[in-house]
Amino acid sequence: MSAPAALLTDIPWPGALHAVVLRSPHPHARITALDVAAARAMPGVRAVLTAADIPGVARFGVRVADQPFLCAEVVRCVGDPIVAIAAETRAEALAARAAVRISFAPLPVVGDPEAALAEGAWPVHPSGNLLHRLAHARGDVDAAFAAAAHVATLRLETPRQAHAFIETEGALAVPEADGRLTIYAPGHWAEAERATLAAMLAEDPARLRVVASPVGGSFGGKDCLHAQPLAALLARATGRAVRLDWTREESFAIGVKRHAAVIRMRSACDAAGRLLAQEADLLLDTGAYAQHGLEVLETAFENLQGPYAWPAFRAEARLAYTNNGVSGAMRGFGALQVQVALEQQMDALAARVGLCPLAFRRQNLRPDDAPGQLGQRLVAPSHAGLAAARLLPPQPPRDAGRWRIAEGVSLVEKGEGFAQGGPNRGAVTLAVEADGRIHVRMGLSELGQGLLEAATAAACRLLGCAADDVAVGLGDTDRTPDAGPIAASRGAGIAWRAILDARPRFLAALAARAAALGAAPGLALGPGGLWRAGGNAAEVPLAALAGARAEGVAAPVETHTGTGAVHAAFTACGAEARVAVDRVTGRARVLRLRLVPVCGPVLSPAGLRAQMEGCAAMAAGFALTEELPAREGRFRAGNLDAYLVPTLADTPEVLCDPVEQIPEDALGPRGVGEIGLNAAAPAIVTALMAAIGRPIPVLPATGERILALWEEA
Amino acid sequence: MPTLLDGRSLPEAALSVDPFRPLLAALREEWGVMSARQGCGIGRCGACLVLLDGVPALACLTPAHRAAGRAVTTAAGLDQALAARVLAALAAERAFQCGACAPGILVALTWLLAAHPETGAAEAEALLAGQLCRCAAHGGLRRALAHLFPSPSHPETRP
Numbered sequence: 001m002s003a004p005a006a007l008l009t010d011i012p013w014p015g016a017l018h019a020v021v022l023r024s025p026h027p028h029a030r031i032t033a034l035d036v037a038a039a040r041a042m043p044g045v046r047a048v049l050t051a052a053d054i055p056g057v058a059r060f061g062v063r064v065a066d067q068p069f070l071c072a073e074v075v076r077c078v079g080d081p082i083v084a085i086a087a088e089t090r091a092e093a094l095a096a097r098a099a100v101r102i103s104f105a106p107l108p109v110v111g112d113p114e115a116a117l118a119e120g121a122w123p124v125h126p127s128g129n130l131l132h133r134l135a136h137a138r139g140d141v142d143a144a145f146a147a148a149a150h151v152a153t154l155r156l157e158t159p160r161q162a163h164a165f166i167e168t169e170g171a172l173a174v175p176e177a178d179g180r181l182t183i184y185a186p187g188h189w190a191e192a193e194r195a196t197l198a199a200m201l202a203e204d205p206a207r208l209r210v211v212a213s214p215v216g217g218s219f220g221g222k223d224c225l226h227a228q229p230l231a232a233l234l235a236r237a238t239g240r241a242v243r244l245d246w247t248r249e250e251s252f253a254i255g256v257k258r259h260a261a262v263i264r265m266r267s268a269c270d271a272a273g274r275l276l277a278q279e280a281d282l283l284l285d286t287g288a289y290a291q292h293g294l295e296v297l298e299t300a301f302e303n304l305q306g307p308y309a310w311p312a313f314r315a316e317a318r319l320a321y322t323n324n325g326v327s328g329a330m331r332g333f334g335a336l337q338v339q340v341a342l343e344q345q346m347d348a349l350a351a352r353v354g355l356c357p358l359a360f361r362r363q364n365l366r367p368d369d370a371p372g373q374l375g376q377r378l379v380a381p382s383h384a385g386l387a388a389a390r391l392l393p394p395q396p397p398r399d400a401g402r403w404r405i406a407e408g409v410s411l412v413e414k415g416e417g418f419a420q421g422g423p424n425r426g427a428v429t430l431a432v433e434a435d436g437r438i439h440v441r442m443g444l445s446e447l448g449q450g451l452l453e454a455a456t457a458a459a460c461r462l463l464g465c466a467a468d469d470v471a472v473g474l475g476d477t478d479r480t481p482d483a484g485p486i487a488a489s490r491g492a493g494i495a496w497r498a499i500l501d502a503r504p505r506f507l508a509a510l511a512a513r514a515a516a517l518g519a520a521p522g523l524a525l526g527p528g529g530l531w532r533a534g535g536n537a538a539e540v541p542l543a544a545l546a547g548a549r550a551e552g553v554a555a556p557v558e559t560h561t562g563t564g565a566v567h568a569a570f571t572a573c574g575a576e577a578r579v580a581v582d583r584v585t586g587r588a589r590v591l592r593l594r595l596v597p598v599c600g601p602v603l604s605p606a607g608l609r610a611q612m613e614g615c616a617a618m619a620a621g622f623a624l625t626e627e628l629p630a631r632e633g634r635f636r637a638g639n640l641d642a643y644l645v646p647t648l649a650d651t652p653e654v655l656c657d658p659v660e661q662i663p664e665d666a667l668g669p670r671g672v673g674e675i676g677l678n679a680a681a682p683a684i685v686t687a688l689m690a691a692i693g694r695p696i697p698v699l700p701a702t703g704e705r706i707l708a709l710w711e712e713a
Numbered sequence: 714m715p716t717l718l719d720g721r722s723l724p725e726a727a728l729s730v731d732p733f734r735p736l737l738a739a740l741r742e743e744w745g746v747m748s749a750r751q752g753c754g755i756g757r758c759g760a761c762l763v764l765l766d767g768v769p770a771l772a773c774l775t776p777a778h779r780a781a782g783r784a785v786t787t788a789a790g791l792d793q794a795l796a797a798r799v800l801a802a803l804a805a806e807r808a809f810q811c812g813a814c815a816p817g818i819l820v821a822l823t824w825l826l827a828a829h830p831e832t833g834a835a836e837a838e839a840l841l842a843g844q845l846c847r848c849a850a851h852g853g854l855r856r857a858l859a860h861l862f863p864s865p866s867h868p869e870t871r872p
Contacts, residue, residue: 006747007750007812007813010747010748010750011747012745012746012747014745018742089742090738090742091731163847164847165811165813165847166750166752166758166760166811166813166814166845166846166847167750167752167811167813168751168752214811214812215811216750216811216812216813217810217811217813217847217848218811219847245751247754248751248752248753248754248755249754447811448809448810448811448812448813448848449810450810606807607807609807609852610807610810610848610850610852610853613849613850613851613852613853614810614848614849614850616849617849617851618849639753639754639755639757640752640753640755640757640758640845641753641755641757645845645847646849646851647842647845648838648841648842648844648846648851648854648855649838649839649842651849651851651852651855654852
């Protein structure tokens with residue numbers, strides 16, 4: 001890493017039109033009148049577009065295409081887009097926006113997911129407010145509870161969380177001389193973004209080019225389309241380059257969030273501390289549009305049992321439409337919410353049995369050769385036991401002045417890549433070019449997670465070349481093969497497995513080139529080119545091998561035997577947390593986190609450490625300070641003044657102890673962009689639980705909430 | 714006094730922007746200078762930090778007219794030798810992930826190194842509290858600060 005890359009939202013484009021969007025001020029309303037004639041006549045204005053001006057498909061989504069590019073009749077959340085405007089200057093665009101004549105008739109606001117699913121609730125969409133429901137049962141749950149020595153119950157609310165990446169959503173759409181349109185915008189899946197934009201524009205996708213990497217922070221928040229559609233629409237309408245950058249306020253209002261959740265758990269064990277039964281109910285508030293809500297619910301559901309063996313299990317999970325903004329993908333992806341509940345249950349049961357929380361977890365691990373949480377066959381189990389073996393038991397709480405110091409542990413697992421049926425295939429092209437470098441190209445994006453470095457390291461390790469020999473090209477539909485989305489911690493694994501697949505053909509192509517140049521047979525790729533065994537330098541430099549290329553595929557890791565959306569491969573992580581709780585203010589600080597990811601071969605130790613440190617801070621935010629509550633469809637915060645993300649001063653000491661040796665592993669390196677967060681947050685929460693001697697029912701555990709719990713105790 | 718932007722003279726006409734627009738908007742939208750970034754627009758994230766006559770200022774809260782006749786320095790116009798030293802320390806310790814916060818942090822640290830090289834690492838860390846990094850590359854930042862500011866610090870007493 002040298003100087004930070006210029007971001008796509010920082011490309012200067014003299015003469016680009018400035019775009020702004022007229023958005024709904026109401027959480028739920030019918031548009032009763034809309035007149036843009038006056039706005040169109042304003043000076044400097046080049047386009048004022050409504051839903052009627054969209055030539056193709058009007059809505060987008062992942063599995064449910066329910067989100068209008070521009071709303072025509074009904075707005076379903078604050079910030080829903082209605083009119084897109086492009087003008088020569090931003091001031092002219094804003095003046096035109098003010099000249100749009102629009103009126104609304106407010107509709108009942110569905111502001112709470114429980115109320116959304118109640119009889120007689122106003123439907124946010126004609127299909128009703130229950131967007132998705134999952135249920136699963138195994139064993140005799142009622143008999144198990146009846147026979148149990150100990151039962152722990154918990155109702156936990158987890159907060160809506162803002163991604164709050166520093167680069168807000170934005171796009172630059174540029175008409176090219178040959179009639180094509182290039183869209184530069186931070187994204188996760190250039191190929192799919194192009195397909196959706198082409199459908200909206202009613203154009204052949206080949207007429208569009210989407211450049212989606214690098215991304216100035218995402219954490220899942222730029223996984224779905226954001227500013228691209230309206231920038232593209234305005235560029236096509238005007239024939240001019242158009243820049244549309246969302247303000248932070250727009251990002252807060254209409255950018256996606258982590259799902260707020262209400263989780264109920266009842267968990268039972270016998271007198272010796274063997275788990276007997278787990279019962280759970282999960283309700284997620286997905287807001288106005290589906291986006292990744294269905295997948296988030298499925299991932300949450302899949303993690304309700306953790307890495308533990310439960311003889312009996314019964315659960316239901318529901319996903320509700322409301323008028324509370326839009327929730328979707330965020331690092332930790334649904335699993336996080338249920339893990340902070342389940343790990344508290346483990347501590348509660350351990351305390352009742354009188355066992356150390358770590359010993360209790362160890363004695364209840366699901367064996368590696370057992371089926372997955374929902375009975376699926378596993379291609380690559382998480383090996384959570386390898387993490388558990390390296391954790392140290394938490395020390396009992398102690399007081400130091402006004403601080404109470406307490407420790408907690410956690411043990412979690414999370415699917416690697418997507419569930420079955422998801423876009424799991426990955427691809428890479430390897431090509432030696434005239435610059436003497438091996439160009440590694442994949443249609444994935446660098447988000448700051450370190451994919452450039454991971455792909456470079458994978459190429460070096462698998463091919464034998466040096467880092468200087470490798471140039472990684474990402475996320476550009478004109479230049480990179482479709483590798484599926486960058487999501488679900490899959491980037492590093494895709495790079496590894498696709499390069500591994502391409503390796504024999506690539507090395508054969510190099511050998512064929514070398515033979516054509518008259519080189520002796522039996523040379524091997526090393527730094528700078530092909531080497532003779534025992535040689536002192538490359539005999540055939542890479543530049544002489546230009547033209548050698550090969551394609552590789554990372555085949556999906558799936559079993560096709562499970563029921564529904566389940567994973568076949570998992571990653572585990574254990575965590576130890578130490579917190580200090582101020583006994584006067586109730587405010588907590590995380591002092592130390594030790595993370596033990598079971599991640600297989602580490603491609604970059606510095607990159608792994610960076611991801612674990614970032615996960616630790618985001619976990620501290622989720623557990624202690626960050627929340628974006630909605631009241632009647634309006635968020636309490638609209639910018640970073642009222643929404644507190646962790647700063648340098650809030651970040652704990654982070655230690656990372658990866659498990660690199662995984663027996664009989666079918667996967668290779670696992671991504672580590674999420675799993676550290678999944679483990680760190682529950683460990684912080686179990687440490688808080690130890691500090692105050694009771695479960696934490698509402699996150700974030702702010703000072704006020706901790707004090708109130710202490711007083712109740 | 715001409716107005717200097719990253720060492721180059723700004724033509725008089727360039728200054729005819731609305732004087733009460735934020736300097737950041739003038740930089741990005743009028744002058745095509747993208748090396749100060751808009752993160753929040755309300756002075757909370759620090760991504761737009763610039764130097765005005767050598768003094769740190771948040772470009773999102775500074776009216777454009779205050780740049781008239783002064784030297785505006787963004788991350789792209791910093792003293793090259795000092796900025797390279799800062800960047801090398803940050804890069805070696807992995808103090809950036811996505812890099813969106815980098816322009817402000819580069820400006821802050823290059824200024825601190827020039828103006829107050831005797832600062833200790835703990836004080837430097839406290840001064841960086843206004844520079845948000847959502848990737849939380851904070852461990853790397855701390856390690857880089859220890860290299861850049863080796864003077865003894867006077868840490869707070871807390872656990």
